[in-house]
Amino acid sequence: MTIPVTLTDAAKARVAELAAGRPGAVGVVLRIAKGKGCGGNEYRMEYKEDADAKGFDVIEAGSGASLYIPMSDSLYMFGMSIDFEIDELKNARFVFTNPNEAGRCGCGESFALDPSDFRDDEGACGKD
Numbered sequence: 001m002t003i004p005v006t007l008t009d010a011a012k013a014r015v016a017e018l019a020a021g022r023p024g025a026v027g028v029v030l031r032i033a034k035g036k037g038c039g040g041n042e043y044r045m046e047y048k049e050d051a052d053a054k055g056f057d058v059i060e061a062g063s064g065a066s067l068y069i070p071m072s073d074s075l076y077m078f079g080m081s082i083d084f085e086i087d088e089l090k091n092a093r094f095v096f097t098n099p100n101e102a103g104r105c106g107c108g109e110s111f112a113l114d115p116s117d118f119r120d121d122e123g124a125c126g127k128d
Helices: 009-020 071-077
Strands: 027-036 040-048 056-062 065-070 081-086 092-097 101-104 110-113
Touching: 009 027, 009 056, 009 065, 009 081, 027 056, 027 071, 040 092, 056 071, 065 071
Parallel strands: 027 065
Antiparallel strands: 027 040, 040 110, 056 065, 081 092, 101 110
């Protein structure tokens, strides 16, 4: 199953480049580290060294590499786009545009999620 997360060509190329530069890596895992940063959450990336996709949504990046998103975080990334840019000072970074963010910290590294946005008619995911 594919979640609606869009990677630009630049982001796909960077994921493939990262995987190719790490022996044994099949891609990159993107997760949300909760309780981190002044905004309460941060995006974290780490290498994935096995192709087991159990528990992950997988987005093909090309050249045999993929972006793996833990299913537990997929809901919070629904509709997100990911780009990769290098600015005029040669700073390279992934750019996450996530419509589910309730706010961003002034540093630009952490963000907030509003749990009420993920409630259904019965309460938070069917629980209160």
